[in-house]
Amino acid sequence: MTRLDPAERERVRSEMTACTVPAGGFVCRKGDSVEHWFGVIDGLVKVSSVSVDGKSVTFIGVPPGGWFGEGSLLKDEPRRYDGIALRDSRIGCMPRTTFQWLLDTSIPFNRYLLEQLNERLGQFVATVEFDRLLGPDARVARCIAQLFNPVLYPGGGPELKISQAEIGYLTGLSRQRANQALRLLEAAGLIRVGYGGITVLDLPGLGSFGDADGATRG
Numbered sequence: 477m478t479r480l481d482p483a484e485r486e487r488v489r490s491e492m493t494a495c496t497v498p499a500g501g502f503v504c505r506k507g508d509s510v511e512h513w514f515g516v517i518d519g520l521v522k523v524s525s526v527s528v529d530g531k532s533v534t535f536i537g538v539p540p541g542g543w544f545g546e547g548s549l550l551k552d553e554p555r556r557y558d559g560i561a562l563r564d565s566r567i568g569c570m571p572r573t574t575f576q577w578l579l580d581t582s583i584p585f586n587r588y589l590l591e592q593l594n595e596r597l598g599q600f601v602a603t604v605e606f607d608r609l610l611g612p613d614a615r616v617a618r619c620i621a622q623l624f625n626p627v628l629y630p631g632g633g634p635e636l637k638i639s640q641a642e643i644g645y646l647t648g649l650s651r652q653r654a655n656q657a658l659r660l661l662e663a664a665g666l667i668r669v670g671y672g673g674i675t676v677l678d679l680p681g682l683g684s685f686g687d688a689d690g691a692t693r694g
Contacts, residue, residue, distance in 0.1 A: 479584035503559035519565025614686025616657035
């Protein structure tokens, strides 16, 4: 929200609320009426959906600094996904009325939102591509690269608190298979795996990992 003028920032601060969602808890639920735009202050949230027969798909992971839910606000429809905290998370909640006021009055906010939507569309297209064409090692690489997207998740450094199990949740892999992929990426000099987190050493390399041979990795 750095693009807002001082008066706009002050109004947004006064109207926003924050809440803590425990690990496994719902930030929002599929089918809910849409009353807020959500920002992750601390923690990690996955945006996912479960079909009536129990099949689950994860669309995105949202680390600190990221917002989600603008599409449902713009379309004024019930939520089509669940937002689930993968660990204890602090969530900022912008009311629909505040969001709509910014949309109606702030050109900088509209530009920011347009960039957000464009970047998110690119993220979803890339996710479909690597889920269908790439092997598990490349999927883990691309998943990590997405979490460091400077447009969607600004203000973050090269380190992210994320566990092997959380990487598995976001990629649809077992913890063991995610760990295997992380070790391979570390050996390739793309990341450094530490206790409870990952440091990215080569973000472009992560984003392009598997372009030539990812589909053959199993």
